Amino acid sequence: MDIDRAGLAAYLRRRRELLQPEDVGLPRGQRRRTNGLRREEVADLCHMSTDYYARLERGRGPQPSESMIASMAQGLHLSLDERDHLFRLAGHAPPARGTGTVSEHISPGLLRVLDRLGDTPAEVVTELGETLRQTPLGIALTGDATRHTGPARSIGYRWFTDPETRELYAPADHAFLSRMFASGLREVATLRGPGSRAAEYAELLLARSDEFRVLWDKHEVGVRPHHVKRFVHPEVGALELNCQMLLDPEQSHRLVVYTAVPGGESHDRLRLLAVIGPRALR
Numbered sequence: 001m002d003i004d005r006a007g008l009a010a011y012l013r014r015r016r017e018l019l020q021p022e023d024v025g026l027p028r029g030q031r032r033r034t035n036g037l038r039r040e041e042v043a044d045l046c047h048m049s050t051d052y053y054a055r056l057e058r059g060r061g062p063q064p065s066e067s068m069i070a071s072m073a074q075g076l077h078l079s080l081d082e083r084d085h086l087f088r089l090a091g092h093a094p095p096a097r098g099t100g101t102v103s104e105h106i107s108p109g110l111l112r113v114l115d116r117l118g119d120t121p122a123e124v125v126t127e128l129g130e131t132l133r134q135t136p137l138g139i140a141l142t143g144d145a146t147r148h149t150g151p152a153r154s155i156g157y158r159w160f161t162d163p164e165t166r167e168l169y170a171p172a173d174h175a176f177l178s179r180m181f182a183s184g185l186r187e188v189a190t191l192r193g194p195g196s197r198a199a200e201y202a203e204l205l206l207a208r209s210d211e212f213r214v215l216w217d218k219h220e221v222g223v224r225p226h227h228v229k230r231f232v233h234p235e236v237g238a239l240e241l242n243c244q245m246l247l248d249p250e251q252s253h254r255l256v257v258y259t260a261v262p263g264g265e266s267h268d269r270l271r272l273l274a275v276i277g278p279r280a281l282r
Contacts, residue, residue, distance in 0.1 A: 003091035009059040011089055015076045016042050016057075023077065025115030046075030066092050070105065077108040080251075103251045106132055110248050110255055119274065121241070121258040127188050128198060129155040129181070132253070137270075139278040141231065141239075141258065142168060156181035157201050160209040170230035170238070176223075182215035183223035229258065235276055236269040 017036035021028045024037070024045060037045075043053040048068065055061035064072070069090045073083035083105055084094035095103065106114075106124050114122055114133060121141040123134040130153040131145035139145075151157045158165040159181050166174055185205075189198035205212040231239040241258040248254070260267035 001088065001091045001093065003063045004089045005059040008089040009057050011086065012057050012072070015078065019077060023112060023115070025118060042075060046072045064090050074105060077111050079108055080105060104132055105251065106253060107248050107251060110246070110253060113246065113255060117257065121270070123256050125254050125256060127252040128201065136278055137274055140273050140276060141233065144278070151201055151204055154201060156185055157205065160205050160212045168231055168233070170232055173230055178211060179215060179220060180223045180225060182212060183220045186216065186219070187221050233273065236273050239269055240266045241270070
């Protein structure tokens with residue numbers, strides 16, 4: 001499949017012009033004259049240089065890789081159909097879709113909600129607990145969870161293989177969380193079937209963790225998260241945060257939002273965390 005440079009350039013320009021600053025959580029400002037977003041704003045959203053993005057809009061430069069196209073599709077807040085169109089214009093086959101396939105492309109609607117939560121800890125996660133995107137306060141609360149690679153992207157996998165993962169959670173909750181992660185992985189592995197990423201993670205954990213093997217043998221399912229999560233943050237101390245989830249059933253993504261009861265100690269500590277900002281947590 002050959003790249004359609006003119007079609008790709010026109011499509012990128014049109015999508016950029018349709019996006020407004022408030023659609024992606026950016027301030028509009030008083031002197032804005034550009035229709036839609038500026039090239040440098042889109043480039044930043046797509047995690048690429050402005051020069052590289054500008055060359056694509058002008059129909060120049062090398063053929064973008066599949067990972068680069070996926071990043072642009074996410075940055076431009078494209079739907080799955082729009083993402084697939086972008087892949088074809090760039091000369092690539094779109095990622096597979098269908099039963100058993102888990103997409104990591106966040107829907108535009110979910111992104112718009114996340115972009116409006118700048119003062120709230122929030123994250124978008126897959127059904128395997130792989131964090132795809134976080135708000136700044138979400139990073140301040142739990143660290144940059146998107147930096148992990150391989151199976152360690154899943155918090156359930158890290159829970160049983162990296163002891164430091166547990167340090168952020170109240171010790172009294174550890175036993176319950178172990179049951180919850182094992183139960184959740186069993187449900188997803190059954191849903192997605194043999195050969196799925198969930199089944200692969202289960203096999204890896206069975207070989208690495210005695211605790212996971214014991215829990216896996218119990219065949220427990222249906223262990224759901226508590227509505228209140230208790231964190232032990234290294235800088236602000238104990239936090240009790242209400243946890244709400246918004247589900248995108250088409251792509252099996254969850255928007256997880258953490259809030260504190262106004263006037264309480266956790267609310268004050270969450271405000272302090274907003275001042276401290278993101279830091280390097282494991």
